Amino acid sequence: MAGKRRLSYNSTLTPNVTGAAMIDWREIDTVLLDMDGTLLDLHFDSHFWLEHLPRRYRELHQLDEASQEALRARILGEQGTLNWYSLAYWSRELGVDIVALKREVQHLIGLRSDALDFLKWLKQAHPRVVLATNADRASLALKLPLTGLEGYLDAIVSSEDVGAAKESRRSGLPCRRSKPLTLRERCLSMTTPACSRALANLVSSICWVSNSPTASGRRKSCRNL
Structure with missing residues (x-):
């Protein structure tokens, strides 16, 4: 849907529910979640x-x-x-x-202490929730039944499915950086109020994909919060 954004979490920390609730979820139609170290304890x-x-x-x-x-x-x-x-x-x-x-x-194998609350909150907020993980299908077959994650997911994409790890340049991911952005660089690169709120409230790696007609073209940026 035009004007919607995709929000991605790929970090050793997930945002708390309070921080997530401060995002304007009317602008978010899809949330991409990492698994190991984000939803599951490493x-x-x-x-x-x-x-x-x-x-x-x-x-x-x-x-x-x-x-x-x-x-x-x-x-x-x-x-x-x-x-x-x-x-x-x-x-x-x-x-x-x-x-x-x-x-x-x-x-x-177990969920991180804050993961279940966040997943339940997402269920109520109604965005599409996609697991985007480097774990192969054999790992998923072991972990998903033990954790109950599937009940909170609309789709699962494994790096095995696309033939490249998320770290690989061959994956085509636009957000790969050799070095994390500094806080100043992140703030300067913010172009929307929603991004500014995200910087203030999320302790996670966030990749925004904006299709907003007010944006300067189709902007993609990656920032480690």
Whole structure:
């Protein structure tokens, strides 16, 4: 719909409900949400990839302890690529069942303390809610039933679906920056009252896509709040 904006949250912090309520939601028709670290606590992923997987890999292949540190370095070396998020890739490369190993510690998967309230609030505010995540479909199949997220989502898009991680330039995302904007740069780049209110009230990475006829063309900007 002309004049509407899309609001994206991709951060280790989600906005509180009070801050979200101060946005003019008549101007928002779609909210894009990240999953890990935004809706879900990152403890599960950090523990699995840096502790549980290296230890179980060593045990399953009967290797020495040095193999654990080597695997951590190998995993971190793929950070930001599609492989980093692919359970199939790591299962193939390491010769282990990654999904089965994740289920060993699935009790650590959980929503962030403020996420459920925010999702319920969005349900009442009625924008379209889309999960845009780097998690592959195997990860989603594990996490969604355990967290109940699907009940609050209208659509899910995985980086696996488009063949590129969100960090990749090949993804075509207009908001990728090599360095975060400073607070002054963010304030100077604000062009609408809604953006100004967002800067004041949201502690999150926000990408506005404005189709407003009063904007200077189709403006797209990304700002880390």
